[in-house]
Amino acid sequence: MMERTVRMEMPIFYALLLFMIIATIIAVETKNLLSSVICIGAIGFGASLMFLFLRAPDIAITQIVVEVLGLVILIRATISRDRTFITGDREFFGVVVSVVVVLVIFLAGIKVLETLPPFGTAVFAETAGAASQTYVREGLEKTGAANLVASVILDYRAYDTLGEATVLFTSIIGATVILRRKSRKLLEEPDI
Amino acid sequence: MKGMTIIVKTISSWVKVLIFLFGIYIVLFGHLTPGGGFAGGVILASSYVLLMLAYGREFAEENLSLPVASKLDSVGALLFAAVALCGLCCGAAGFFFNFIQQRWFAGQDRAFDLVSAGTIPLSNIAIGLKVGASLFLIILVLSMFRPDTSTNEKE
Secondary structure (H helix, E strand, C coil): CHHHHHHHHHHHHHHHHHHHHHHHHHHHHCCEHHHHHHHHHHHHHHHHHHHHHCCCHHHHHHHHHHHHHHHHHHHHHHHCCCCCECCCCCCHHHHHHHHHHHHHHHHHHHHHHHHCCCCCCCHHHHCCCCHHHHHHHHHHHHHCCCCHHHHHHHHHCHHHHHHHHHHHHHHHHHHHHHHCCCCHHHHHCCCC | CCCCCHHHHHHHHHHHHHHHHHHHHHHHCCCCCCCCHHHHHHHHHHHHHHHHHHHCHHHHHHHCCHHHHHHHHHHHHHHHHHHHHHHHHHCCCCCCCCHHHHHHCCCCCCCCCCCCCCHHHHHHHHHHHHHHHHHHHHHHHHHHCCHHHHHHCCC
């Protein structure tokens, strides 16, 4: 039963993948920055649909919401008051380095992808003694959370989430300090 | 930049409340349904961003000014750390110990209840507050930033 539903999804999945690849190529090749940003948004929405196919609604929600906000940031805060067209050619050295890196990752990926289970089946179901089997078996009883993802990221692996929150906090502090226009004394007073 | 047309202003004044409520729902029910602190916080921030895009930056700053947003950000981070430290103090297992669930609700079948899962809803609220405030802060700061004028005039 499980196998059949996965098979039914495969053509849609491949169409989505093709759409994302085309959007990526356009985003890299176009000279207009606005259309490049819109293509990046299309890739993000494709990725969130793909997470839905992989039965991960948590990630799909986060992906789609962050994508919307990221598009707004990119369009409103950078493009509307900046140069919207790219002038000049690419550096030759940079192109060579990126092609070599992508080739190495691709060749390593071919080796790694052979060891993965087929698409749509979970890794922990195939591996004996995987830690995630414990989460699925005992998660509801130990943490009481019906959403197992929440029980993993905020109970079993909460230390990881604390690290993420720290990274976000630090980056916000850095951005606020670098990008502010007025000094701190002026910032706390009302506008003159 | 004083905002957009009257159509956009009217529609966004209706929609912003629904977006804000949806964000609160996603944060509060993060331990029951898909979502959680991060996604809910981004939705909360996006309601303010909609306000900022439709009415202009000054209007959004009147509702949630930059110092208040940075204080909310810090409060969220401190709340999350406080939940972790309470686990350290109240339980044997240490940092991030789910003390509410293990102490008082152990063995009870309260699955799918809004009040369940111990510290997980508290952490969700803290992360939602933190992420929402910080993402609003970053958009506010980015829209304040003008590279042409800031180098020349020093106030």
